[in-house]
Amino acid sequence: KTRPASWAFLPSLLQREVLAAVPEVVQRKTLRVLGDLAHPGREPSLMDRIETRSGFNAHGDLVSHIGVHWPEPLGAGTNLSACPLDARVPPILREFRERLESRQVRVFLLPPPIPKGYYAAQQAPIEATKHAVDAAVPGLRIAEPSRYSFPESCFFDDIHHLTGECRMERTKLVIEDLRAALG
Secondary structure, X not given: OXXXXXXXXXXXXXXXXXXXXXXXXXXXXXXXXXXHHHOOOOOOOHHHHHOOHHHEOOOOOEOOOOOOOOOOOOXXXXXXXXXXXXXXXXXXXXXXXXXXXXXXXXXXXXXXXXXXXHXXXXXXXXXXXXXXXXXXXXXXXXXXXXXXXXXXXXXXXXXXXXXXXXXXXXXXXXXXXXXXXXX
């Protein structure tokens, strides 16, 4: 929503999936708003209680989900074999790094946290992406993707949202990896 130009970097299969989900997302949001208007005293849903302006901390992190149990199972996540790395991305990363390093800024790439089961199922495309990035921008990536693979119990409502305890564990890994990269 905030950077429409990013749309161009989604493979066509993923663009179709996003477009197919738009009506459902809009419908859910609309029904939540209409429900609030029609029933001002109704009990808010779990997501209503989480997604609030007051749910963010002073650093801009959404923290209102910490300590909350999500009743539904994690989604499967994107099938990365069907959505390979866009060939335009490595050169853009290289140019970005060169531009910032010309200003004495060091740039590093760390893997996102992912569930262990997702990592196991998607290991081949994850490794292919890793190798493509390493070939185009040596030294940019400072940790193995497997290092940021966490048990499924560490995730809240989807494969990108860590729970409170596991967020701290990831922070420790980030500190260790940055410390090692910076010497």
